[in-house]
Amino acid sequence: LAHGGQLRGLWEEGVRVFRGMPYAQAPRGALRFAAPLSVSPWSGVRDATAFAPMAPQLARSARADAPMLGGDDCLAVNVWAPTAEPGAHLPVMVWVHGGGFFRGATSEPLYDGASLARWGVVLVSVQYRLGIDGFLHFEGEEHAAPANRGLLDLLMALQWVRDHIHAWGGDAGRTTVFGQSAGAGALACLMGMPASRGLFQRAILQSPSVACQTLQEAAAARHAVAVLAGVEPTLAALGAAQQAAVLHAVHRLASEPALRQQHGLGGRNFFPLRPVVDGRVLTAPPLEALAQQWADQPPALQVLVGSNAQEMRLYHVPGGAIDRVTEAKVHAFAQDVGLNASAAQALRNMQPPAQQTPGEWLCALQSDYYYRVPAQRIAALAHRWARSAHGYEFTWPSPQWRGRLGAAHGVELPFVFGNLHTPTGQELTGPTPPAALAEALQQRWVAFARDGNPGWAPYAGAQPPVQHVGETLFCAPLTQPERFALWEGVL
Structure with a gap:
């Protein structure tokens, strides 16, 4: 590395793999809620053959007595790199995982970077603090616990990439960040922060949350976590609480909408912890920050952004919740997010007749609000201010859950990483996903990372073209532009 320290990795099927490399000191003890501190240089050789622990969390389907997963020594990066000649300047892709800002890990086999590395890029994946460690806001105690610590972690990880990626033949001046869901949302936050300027030149945002x-x-979320964990809502009390109790409190709030509502977290808070507009780290919500920052200083940035056609089916189809939704619940959600009744009804009428049940209607509204409209807004902002913008819509219908899952949230991930036959990949796509679609999607993502051109027309004009990624791939004007117009003033 740049400071002289060395790392020992592995050769795996022609790819150089280095895992669990710390980019910041372990956030334990007095550092748990502090801004990240860089790792001190070392001499000699350090092992980099095993993943770091995931950030502390519970399994997605954890029961009340489920043990904690992960550990505090989680601030690490992993690198997959092809063979490279000395002096190589390969494009770099930096992956930021999703998970609602309270779960997720780079050790998830779905995110193995070998397949993308074989296309000739250096693939980096990043872990960051999650849950209360990364995103619970302690107003009035920012001297000890700055806001949005998970975002500060990502900034430090990108600085590590800038300083060290040349050791693998990567060109820090050709860095593409990419992420999905909360990972894409975190990147959208970074894109509106002046501190991120120059750390990456391109960004791929998949279903940005x-x-x-x-x-x-944020105060309501802190009080809710504290009440459920049985402690006071202070930095000292939550820091001293049993970590398992705090994790279970967050897990309950994430899985029980009525509990969130009871604690003052309305319908727009689908998960209990998010980045917070604190006025320092984040001066405005991402869409506003991008509009303000980019208008003042247009970025030398190229952006590829899109969403999936039926995002929220991931949350409403498994378990049958989609069939239990009432019209009252749909109206309550629309009211919570500020969408008037006539616009909500107009959006329902745009659905095919078979998809106008209350459950399908709620799925459509939430898909728009949480993912599809933000993606379109970012594409429009990038077209206006950035170097270039490209849009896509993922439409491949997963056959899972008797064909009802469709083009749900996250279904594109096994195709992007080429990891169709991992357990999560199979869960999302079924046993026989089209391998050709994975190859096509990887080729386009890597082409964008290489030179900013994924192979279809840029997002521009009154009817901007987007790439439709489904059983066939084609570029066509944005579908239902009037749908997005109905959200004006809300998003």
Whole structure:
């Protein structure tokens, strides 16, 4: 590395793999809620053959007595790199995983970077603090616990990439960040932060989850976690609480909408912890920050952004919740997010007749609000201010859950990483996903990372073209532009 220290990795099927390399000191003890501190240089050789622990969390389907997963020594990066000649300047892709800002890990086999590395890029994946460690806001105690610590972690990880990626033949001046869901939302936050300028030149945002909390919502979330964990809502009390109790409190709030509502977290808070607009780290919500920052200083940035056609089916189809939704619940959600009744009804009428049940209607509204409209807004902002913009819509219908899952949230991930036959990949796509679609999607993502051109027309004009990624791939004007117009003033 740049400071002289060395790392021992592995050769795996022609790819150089280095795992679990710390980019910051372990956030334990007095550092748990502090801004990240860089790792001190070392001499000699350090092992880099095993993943770091995931950030502390519970399994997705954890029961009340489920043990904690992960550990505090989680701030690490992993690198997959092809063979490279000395002096190579390979494009770099930096992956930021999703998971609602409270779960997720780079050790998930779905995110193995070998397949992308074989296309000739250096693939880096990054872990960051999650849950209360990364995103719970302690208003008035920012001297000890700055806001949005998970975002500060990502900034430090990108600085590590800038300083060290040349050791693998990567060109720090050709860095593409890419992420999905909360990972894409975190990147949208970074894109509106002046501190990120120059750390990456391109960004791929897959289903960006950009909703941030106000100070009032952040305070409600802190009080809710504290009440459920049985402690006071202070930095000292939550820091001293049993970590398992705190994790279970967050897990309950994430899985029980009525509990969130009871604690003052309305319908727009689909998960209990988010980045917070604190006025320092984040001065405005991402869409506003991008509009302000980019208008003042247009970025030398190229952006590829899109969403999936039926995002929220991931949350409403498994378990049958989609069939239990009432019209009252749909109206309550629309009211919570500020969408008037006539616009909500107009959006329902745009659905095919078979998809106008209350459950399908709620799925459509939430898909728009949480993911599809933000993606379109970012594409429009990038077209106006950035170097270039490209849009896509993922439409391949997963056959899972008797064909009802469709083009749900996250279904594109096994194709992007080429990891169709991992357990999560199979869960999302079924046993016989089209390998040709994975190859096509990887080729286009890597082409964008290489030179900013994924192979279809840029997002521009009154009817901007987007790439439709489904059983066939084609470029066509954005479908239902009037749908996005109905959200004006809300997003």
